Amino acid sequence: MPFDRLSPFVFAGAGTNISNDFNSIHPKVFFGGGIEYLAFNNLGVSLFVDNNFVFSDDLDGSIRGTRDDMYLRAGVGLNFYLSNNDPKKQEERARKKELRRIKRENIEKSFYKEKPNERESKPTKNDSN
Numbered sequence: 070m071p072f073d074r075l076s077p078f079v080f081a082g083a084g085t086n087i088s089n090d091f092n093s094i095h096p097k098v099f100f101g102g103g104i105e106y107l108a109f110n111n112l113g114v115s116l117f118v119d120n121n122f123v124f125s126d127d128l129d130g131s132i133r134g135t136r137d138d139m140y141l142r143a144g145v146g147l148n149f150y151l152s153n154n155d156p157k158k159q160e161e162r163a164r165k166k167e168l169r170r171i172k173r174e175n176i177e178k179s180f181y182k183e184k185p186n187e188r189e190s191k192p193t194k195n196d197s198n
Contacts, residue, residue, distance in 0.1 A: 074107045078115075086123060095125040095138075105148065110156065113148040 081100040087093070101119025108114055123138045 076105050095123045097121050097123045111150045115146045118143045
């Protein structure tokens, strides 16, 4: 999926809702998900939905019921990628990284492997012949 044009995503976090006159500040937690379509290598269009749980019942100006306020939000966004996001170059980087990993493993295996007949070939001090 890292090189597909369509990618799903999830997110979560915490924040605050602040009124326009800064008289009321309400902390919240949120989570959501969406999809992103790469229209070009450096431009993505995303659709998302998130659910916000506010730790106050006064968000809408009225206190009713036993539960705190919550709201659902949906949106559309544009993502501009400033780095080099060429899928062919990313694939080449991933291939080189994998080759380096394999090479490192082979070096470690050969380094830690005991060499055969190493003990038999060394002369001992007790031999007088």
